[in-house]
Amino acid sequence: MAKLNMVKALNLALLEEMERDNDVLVLGEDVGVDGGVFRVTDDLQRKFGSQRVIDSPLAEAAIIGTAVGMALYGLKPVCEIQFSGFAFQCFHQIENHCARYRMRSQGRFHIPMVIRMPYGGGVRALEHHSESEEQFYAHIPGLKMVIPSGPRTARGLLAAAIRDPDPVIFFEAKALYHAAKEDVPDESEALPIGRAQIAREGDALTLVAYGAMLRVALEAADILRTEDGAGVEVIDLLTISPLDRDALVTSVKKTGRAVVVHEAPRSFGPGAEIAASIMDGAFLSLEAPIRRVTAHDVPFVGFAREKANVPDVPRVVAAVRETLAF
Amino acid sequence: MPRPFALPDLGEGLTEAEIVKVLVGEGDVVAEDAPLLEVETDKATVEIPSPFAGRVARVHIQPGQTVKVGEVLVTFDDSSVASAGQGRGASEPHSPRTPPPAPSPLPRRQPATVANVSEQPVEHAAGGAGRAGASAPAMATGTGIGVGPVPATPATRRLARELGVELRAVRATGPAGRVTDDDVRAAASGSASRSSSLAARVNPAQRGQAVAEPGAAAPTRGGADAERAQVAKPLAPIGAEAPPLPRFEQWGPVQRQPLSHLRRTIAERMALSATLIPHVTHFDRADVTELDAIIRRSVEPARERGLVLTLTSFLLKAAALALKEHPQFNASLDGAAGELILKRYYHLGVAVATERGLIVPVIRDVDRKPLVELQRELATLAQRVREGKATLDDLRGGTFTITNIGALGGTGAIPIINYPEAAILGVARAREEPVVLEGRIVPRTLLPISLTFDHRVADGADGARFAAAIVRRLERPEQLLLDW
Numbered sequence: 001m002a003k004l005n006m007v008k009a010l011n012l013a014l015l016e017e018m019e020r021d022n023d024v025l026v027l028g029e030d031v032g033v034d035g036g037v038f039r040v041t042d043d044l045q046r047k048f049g050s051q052r053v054i055d056s057p058l059a060e061a062a063i064i065g066t067a068v069g070m071a072l073y074g075l076k077p078v079c080e081i082q083f084s085g086f087a088f089q090c091f092h093q094i095e096n097h098c099a100r101y102r103m104r105s106q107g108r109f110h111i112p113m114v115i116r117m118p119y120g121g122g123v124r125a126l127e128h129h130s131e132s133e134e135q136f137y138a139h140i141p142g143l144k145m146v147i148p149s150g151p152r153t154a155r156g157l158l159a160a161a162i163r164d165p166d167p168v169i170f171f172e173a174k175a176l177y178h179a180a181k182e183d184v185p186d187e188s189e190a191l192p193i194g195r196a197q198i199a200r201e202g203d204a205l206t207l208v209a210y211g212a213m214l215r216v217a218l219e220a221a222d223i224l225r226t227e228d229g230a231g232v233e234v235i236d237l238l239t240i241s242p243l244d245r246d247a248l249v250t251s252v253k254k255t256g257r258a259v260v261v262h263e264a265p266r267s268f269g270p271g272a273e274i275a276a277s278i279m280d281g282a283f284l285s286l287e288a289p290i291r292r293v294t295a296h297d298v299p300f301v302g303f304a305r306e307k308a309n310v311p312d313v314p315r316v317v318a319a320v321r322e323t324l325a326f
Numbered sequence: 327m328p329r330p331f332a333l334p335d336l337g338e339g340l341t342e343a344e345i346v347k348v349l350v351g352e353g354d355v356v357a358e359d360a361p362l363l364e365v366e367t368d369k370a371t372v373e374i375p376s377p378f379a380g381r382v383a384r385v386h387i388q389p390g391q392t393v394k395v396g397e398v399l400v401t402f403d404d405s406s407v408a409s410a411g412q413g414r415g416a417s418e419p420h421s422p423r424t425p426p427p428a429p430s431p432l433p434r435r436q437p438a439t440v441a442n443v444s445e446q447p448v449e450h451a452a453g454g455a456g457r458a459g460a461s462a463p464a465m466a467t468g469t470g471i472g473v474g475p476v477p478a479t480p481a482t483r484r485l486a487r488e489l490g491v492e493l494r495a496v497r498a499t500g501p502a503g504r505v506t507d508d509d510v511r512a513a514a515s516g517s518a519s520r521s522s523s524l525a526a527r528v529n530p531a532q533r534g535q536a537v538a539e540p541g542a543a544a545p546t547r548g549g550a551d552a553e554r555a556q557v558a559k560p561l562a563p564i565g566a567e568a569p570p571l572p573r574f575e576q577w578g579p580v581q582r583q584p585l586s587h588l589r590r591t592i593a594e595r596m597a598l599s600a601t602l603i604p605h606v607t608h609f610d611r612a613d614v615t616e617l618d619a620i621i622r623r624s625v626e627p628a629r630e631r632g633l634v635l636t637l638t639s640f641l642l643k644a645a646a647l648a649l650k651e652h653p654q655f656n657a658s659l660d661g662a663a664g665e666l667i668l669k670r671y672y673h674l675g676v677a678v679a680t681e682r683g684l685i686v687p688v689i690r691d692v693d694r695k696p697l698v699e700l701q702r703e704l705a706t707l708a709q710r711v712r713e714g715k716a717t718l719d720d721l722r723g724g725t726f727t728i729t730n731i732g733a734l735g736g737t738g739a740i741p742i743i744n745y746p747e748a749a750i751l752g753v754a755r756a757r758e759e760p761v762v763l764e765g766r767i768v769p770r771t772l773l774p775i776s777l778t779f780d781h782r783v784a785d786g787a788d789g790a791r792f793a794a795a796i797v798r799r800l801e802r803p804e805q806l807l808l809d810w
Contacts, residue, residue, distance in 0.1 A: 256481050
């Protein structure tokens with residue numbers, strides 16, 4: 001067991017997968033010599049050379065387009081988009097090609113690639129550096145959308161994403177990069193994509209969160225346990241798409257109540273799909289309407305006001321209390 | 327099939343009560359609504375009526391015992407005894423189409439609206455027809471609340487389905503009128519509908535009539551036999567339903583406040599009266615200059631005897647004497663029988679405003695008591711009422727009501743009859759006013775009165791004469807002394 005932060009854990013996963021499989025390669029802006037703006041690809045070029053750790057031009061469409069070609073050829077590229085806010089430059093490549101090749105070729109080709117992007121607020125970054133836009137990718141059939149919540153899940157899910165035969169969008173919460181360290185097993189570990197985890201057991205309410213919001217949810221659950229004596233079950237979604245509906249439904253059938261937390265703006269966000277899935281599967285167990293605690297329906301605000309926009313512990317606690325009291 | 331009867335929810339969040347008296351014994355046959363026992367809660371002593379007619383198989387409790395809501399008090403035998411029973415239950419004609427309701431597995435709908443109020447009394451007033459209207463399906467479609475889905479969470483709906491409970495038939499106690507899991511469970515165990523209907527029945531003033539002292543009614547009936555040449559027929563039932571309210575939230579923030587037990591009782595009683603009785607109000611003014619002078623002169627001697635002399639005791643006396651002259655205002659209309667019940671006793675209610683709401687204690691035999699005694703009783707009763715210590719006996723059996731709004735000013739008000747009485751006297755503030763007397767303008771003290779009466783019972787001319795009879799006595803106080 002080693003105690004690692006999320007940057008080191010992601011770096012470890014890349015290292016292990018590149019050692020395990022010679023077809024795995026890394027490309028993106030500043031990933032080579034610089035080791036990535038957040039140092040996730042630190043030292044990889046020195047170990048694996050510039051043929052497998054490629055510094056790309058500042059051109060997101062080119063990174064993804066090139067990678068799609070590599071994947072068709074049989075390689076397993078892991079692309080880094082420096083900030084998810086810049087991904088619109090390559091959205092065409094992702095949506096029109098990356099996501100569609102398996103369908104378009106009737107299964108003859110598939111795209112085994114990973115697109116890593118830092119996402120989310122809480123680090124006082126500039127415009128286009130703080131958005132939470134997982135819903136764009138989760139909405140596209142043919143893509144998988146994964147968001148780890150800490151070092152161990154980051155390492156295990158990145159390994160699984162690299163081994164996955166199809167394209168995986170892999171979001172990394174900037175707020176978590178250098179946050180808490182966590183024990184990461186010595187053995188290489190791949191966590192199943194499409195499977196949520198119960199981060200904390202409880203029977204009063206199901207609190208659904210992912211990425212950086214998991215910490216917020218757990219803190220809220222602590223407060224609710226001590227102040228209200230309410231056992232809140234916290235589900236760490238880990239994969240946004242495909243959604244682990246079974247885990248959600250099983251939990252809500254037990255608790256009868258649910259609150260969803262995400263950093264993305266509310267309207268048409270993942271919370272809506274999560275709430276609808278719970279309605280479908282656990283309707284007759286519901287004791288209260290499902291609430292969402294989300295960012296507001298505004299473009300991401302400047303860093304001076306981001307705390308008012310991104311859900312925090314008091315907002316989650318208040319929503320849970322309202323739902324419990326309904 | 328034995329039918330258990332448990333302590334109903336008496337309202338105000340009370341959870342237990344002490345048994346004061348058991349009024350029935352094992353083997354007794356009791357009519358529906360006949361008094362079963364008296365219990366004392368921390369609010370008042372309450373008489374609990376029999377929920378149905380039948381033979382008492384077992385009495386499970388004894389005086390002095392404290393029982394919790396839901397505990398079985400009495401077990402009844404088979405309901406077939408009911409038809410052989412005596413008293414009100416048996417005297418009510420049941421139409422052949424509508425047999426008396428059997429204890430149904432689904433509790434009857436008791437929506438917390440005016441519909442709830444009218445159900446019980448209309449049932450009494452209109453007999454069989456009222457019953458038919460009260461059966462579950464009819465209520466479901468007939469009330470405003472019956473429109474659209476019943477508010478309940480999906481989990482509660484599932485519970486209701488599993489327990490075989492019709493949601494519409496459940497009394498809702500949750501926020502925003504929602505049916506809760508507990509409501510459904512209560513309904514499933516058969517207590518919900520009963521407790522709610524009984525909670526309504528034990529409300530003081532209403533109970534006073536529901537039990538309708540048979541001794542008092544009987545001689546009247548016998549005496550009226552000669553006049554019953556024509557066949558008495560029941561009046562048509564009144565069906566009043568409140569339409570659903572608009573969503574007020576669409577225009578601004580609102581707050582929902584549950585009604586207190588007393589507020590609900592007042593609301594039910596007023597709605598009942600205003601719905602059932604065609605009200606007409608007659609206005610008059612009494613020149614009380616002389617009476618006022620008498621009261622002023624007597625204030626000091628009265629105080630020495632520990633009395634605060636007020637106009638109300640004179641009003642009571644004047645009204646009681648006038649009622650003797652005009653007995654149709656000291657009466658109740660029995661719509662089911664098509665008869666007027668003239669009461670040969672003069673128990674007058676006086677409306678008392680308390681912090682919790684309006685309460686009407688009753689002074690008995692006003693016609694026979696000296697003024698000083700009336701004054702003394704009035705003071706004691708009013709105090710008991712304000713302290714919340716009034717017993718049901720203090721509050722029921724009234725035949726006519728006086729409401730004095732003078733203390734708070736105003737020039738007059740139109741009171742609503744205290745159902746099922748036939749009339750009520752409103753009194754505003756007495757003021758010195760210029761009056762033309764024998765060609766000269768002189769200052770006189772005038773007391774505005776408003777007499778509201780049941781137009782089914784009396785006409786405008788009768789009302790004017792009755793009001794004049796009161797005014798005459800107030801204007802010539804010596805008549806009060808002489809009991810004329």
